[in-house]
Amino acid sequence: MRVPTGALLFLAIAASAAASAPAFAETPGDVGIAPFIAHYEAAWKGISVGTSDIKLTRGTEPGHYLYTWTITARGIFRIAYSDDLVQKSWLRMIDDHVRPDKYSGKEGSSSVELAFDWQNHRATGVSETKPVDIQLPDGAQDVMSIQVEVMLDLKNGNLPKTFQIIDKDQLKEFIYTQEGTAKIRTAIGELDTIIVTSQRTGNNRILRMWFAPSLGFVPVQAERSRDGKIEIAMRVKSVDHLVPIEPRAAP
Numbered sequence: 237m238r239v240p241t242g243a244l245l246f247l248a249i250a251a252s253a254a255a256s257a258p259a260f261a262e263t264p265g266d267v268g269i270a271p272f273i274a275h276y277e278a279a280w281k282g283i284s285v286g287t288s289d290i291k292l293t294r295g296t297e298p299g300h301y302l303y304t305w306t307i308t309a310r311g312i313f314r315i316a317y318s319d320d321l322v323q324k325s326w327l328r329m330i331d332d333h334v335r336p337d338k339y340s341g342k343e344g345s346s347s348v349e350l351a352f353d354w355q356n357h358r359a360t361g362v363s364e365t366k367p368v369d370i371q372l373p374d375g376a377q378d379v380m381s382i383q384v385e386v387m388l389d390l391k392n393g394n395l396p397k398t399f400q401i402i403d404k405d406q407l408k409e410f411i412y413t414q415e416g417t418a419k420i421r422t423a424i425g426e427l428d429t430i431i432v433t434s435q436r437t438g439n440n441r442i443l444r445m446w447f448a449p450s451l452g453f454v455p456v457q458a459e460r461s462r463d464g465k466i467e468i469a470m471r472v473k474s475v476d477h478l479v480p481i482e483p484r485a486a487p
């Protein structure tokens with residue numbers, strides 16, 4: 237049995253993290269999302285297929301962050317997916333919003349490298365040997381930076397209805413809907429959450445995410461479904477708060 241490529245790549249479009257107390261308490265003067273590392277269990281149609289680790293760390297300059305996602309197949313699925321999928325987004329938090337500067341995604345010999353030139357509003361790079369040159373609309377995100385943007389928007393109570401997201405060599409529009417609230421049980425305890433769905437315009441797949449306000453609005457659960465049937469599910473297993481990196485002193 238082979239898990240479809242999208243089953244593991246789904247993890248690169250969902251979001252994640254959590255804990256049983258406000259482990260994501262902000263440091264004084266911090267208006268963004270506190271750095272963290274979180275671990276998740278992934279299942280495809282009820283079968284455990286692997287794990288994922290997500291890490292948000294501060295950069296060496298104020299307002300700069302690195303968001304890293306590593307996805308590892310497990311058991312028999314490791315035969316089909318021997319290489320980890322590693323994605324990184326170098327981003328900035330400006331005026332309560334995220335602006336990506338660079339994106340990198342690698343799995344074996346397959347890779348995507350993008351650079352965001354906001355002065356000229358262009359995203360350029362290479363997607364699996366294919367040149368990329370896309371005009372950047374204001375507020376555009378990559379498939380990683382969007383996760384941090386949604387956390388910030390929920391925190392500030394202003395989640396937009398649509399996002400423009402660059403996925404490999406295409407700019408795609410996604411519709412976001414805040415469905416309501418729910419109390420859910422997780423491996424780290426019972427949590428009050430806000431439910432948000434994401435769906436690409438014209439696509440019948442829906443990504444549903446559960447965000448925990450007490451944990452800095454990071455999501456603790458995610459499910460992707462098609463025609464009402466769950467295909468992929470992610471559940472948080474553990475999370476730790478990271479000590480922020482101090483900005484470099486001016487020369």
